Amino acid sequence: MTTNSRSAAPLLELEHVAKAFGSHVAVEDFNLAVAPGEFISFLGPSGCGKTTTLQMIAGFLAPSRGTIRLEGCDLTQVHPSKRGLGIVFQSYALFPHMTAAENVAFGLEMQRVSKAERAERVRAALAMVGLSGYEDRHPRRMSGGQQQRVALARALVIRPSVLLLDEPLSNLDAKLREEMQIELRQIQRELGTTTILVTHDQTEALSLSDRIVVMSKGRIEQIGTPQDTYERPSSAFVAQFLGKTNDFTARIEGAGPARIVAGGWSAPAPVGLSGPVTISVRPERIGFAETGLPGRVAARIFQGNHWLFQCETECGPAIVVRPNDGLAQPGEGEAVRLAWRPEDMSLRAGAAA
Template sequence: MARLELNQLSKRYGDFFAARDVTLDVADGEFLVLLGPSGCGKTTTLRMIAGFIEPTAGTVRLGDNDVTRLPAWKRNTGLVFQSYALFPHLTVAQNVAFGLEMRKVPKPDADRQVAEALELVRLGHLGDRLPRQLSGGQQQRVALARALVFRPDVLLLDEPLSNLDAKLRQEVRVEIRKLQQSLNLTTVMVTHDQEEALTMADRLVVMSEGSVKQVGTQRDLYERPADRFVAGFVGRSSFVSGTLETPQLFRTAGGVPVACNTTLMPGPATVALRPERVMVAPAPLSELDNDFPGAVEFVSYLGGLIDLHIRLSPKDLVIAQIPNREDGFMPAVGDRVHVGWTAASAAVFPGAGDAAGSDELQPD
C-alpha cells in the first residue's frame, strides 16, 4: 500500500479551472471519497492521480515517488471506470489478464494472479464467460478484479456504482468496502451520491467549482459543515434567510426571532436546519430554545419517516422529519402545529442567499 499526496494540484483549460489547488493527504489503507455535483472537479482530480490528465500545476506523490509527470502505464494505480470498459470479445479471465499482459508478466504468474483476483470478487467460476453473459453487478466485479490483479498501490474508483439499480448498488458498495478493508487498500472514489459516500468512506472531500470545500469524517461534515454549500450537499437542510442581530439572535425575513449560538458578526445571514432536528408537536414545545406555531403545507410519506413542510410565516418555511410510529403524532396538510429546535441546531452562515426566506430542498 502507498500513501497518496496531492499538493496544490490544478488543471486549467484557458481561463477555466477544472480543478484548483487541490491539496490532500490520503493515508495507507484509507478510503477517501471525493463528493460533489457534476462539474465540481472530482473526476478531473481522479484522472490526474491516474495519469490520464496532465496537471497544469501541483504534484502527485505515491509513497516516496513524485509521479506527476509519469504516464498512466508507469503508475501502479488500478482504475475502475464508470462504464466498466470491459472488452466484449474477451472472456472474464482474459479481461482481467489484459493489464498483466501489457506489463509482460509471464503467463504462469499471470494465470495465478487472475485466479486470485477472481476469487477475491467471488467470480472464480465465471472466468470463461463473456461480459454480455454477466449481470451488471458481475461486470462491475470483473472491472474491480482487473484493477486489483496487479496489486496496485492505490485503487481509483470513478462512479463505480452509477450503472447499477438501487438494490444492487447497496449490495455492491458493501462488497467493495469489505474488500478494501480486508486488503487494507488505499482507495480514492469519486461519486455525486452522498449515500454512497457516507456509507463507504473513512473521510469525505466535498468539492465545488474545482475547489475543495471541506475534508473530514461523515460526522464532521454533517454536524459541523464549513459553509452553506456543504450543509446543503451533505445530508438535507432547509435554509431560512434573514439577519443576524446578535450572536444569539437571528431574525428571519418574515420577522421570526430565532435563538442561535454563533461567533459570526451581525449582518445578512442564513440559518440551516437539519429536518430530523426540528421537533413537531400539537402543543407548545416550551422546553426548547425555539418554539413557533405553524401550518402544515405538505406531507411526504417515506415509509419509516414522514417529511413535513411547515409554514412559520409568509416568508419562512422549515422542513421537519418525524418517525412513522403506530402510536405517534401524525399531522395532515392544513393542521396547526408547533415546531421547535435547540439553539445549537441552528447552523448560521453569512449571507442571506439568493431568495430571502425561501425554502431550499437539497439533493439526497
C-alpha cells in the same frame, strides 16, 4: 482491516494542483493528503472537476501547475502504466473478446508475472468478488453487476498502491448499486487498499468514505468525514448538495450574552456573530414542540418508515422528517411549533438566499 490513520505519512499528496483548458479553469488549487488505506470520495455535480482531478492522478491529464506525489515520489513525468495504480472506469472497459479470467489477467501479463502465479492470483481475485466459476465467461454473457465485479478484480489483482474508481456503480440499478456499495466497502476494508472514488451520488459517498472531498466549480468546498460534512456543512452549497437541509433566517439580539432568534425559537449565540444569520438544520433534526418557531403544516406525506412534512414559517419554508413511531402526527393545515437543539444546526453570517 486498515486503521486509516491520518497521523501516518501520506501515501498520496496533491499540492496546489490546477488544470486549465484554454481560458477555462477545470480545477483550481486542489490540496489533499491521503493516508494509507483511506477511502476518499470526490463528490460534486457534473463539471465540478472531480473526474479531471482523478485523471491527473492517473496520469491521463497533466496538471497545469502543482505537484502530485505518491509515496514521496513526483508523478509528473511518470507514464500512467508505470504509476502502479488500479483503475475502474464507469464503462468498465472490459475487452469483449476476452473471458473474465483473461480480462483479469491482462494487467499481470503486462507486469510479466509468471503463468503459474498469474493463474493463482486471477483465481483468488475472481473468488474475492464472488465470481468463482465465471472464469471462461465473456462480458457479453454477463450482467452489469458481474461485469463491474470483473473490472474491480482486474484493478485489484495487480495489487495497486491506489485504487481509482470513476463512478463505477452509476450504470447499475438502485438495488444492485446498494449491494455493490456494501461489497466494495467490505473488499476495501479487507485488503486495506487506498481508494479514491469519483461520484455525484451523495448516499454513495456517505456510505463508503472515510473522508469526503466536496467540490464545486473546480474548487474544494469542504473536506471531512461523512458525519462532519453532513452535520456541519461549511457552506450553503455543501448543506444543499449533501442531502436536504432547511435554511432559516434569524438574527443575533442583545449583548452579554447575545442570543440567536428565529421567530419563537432562540438559543445562546456564538461569540463573534452579529446581525442577520442563516440557520441550517437537517429535516430529521427538527421536532414538533410546545415552544419554538411557529409554523403550519402545508402538506404531509407518508413514506413507510417515516413521515415527511412540508411546513411554512415566518423564517422560511421547512421540511421535517419524523419517524413512523405509531403516535399521532399533525395534519395538513395544523399549526405547529418547530424546535431543534443548537448542536444540530450550523450557522453562517447573512440572511438565507
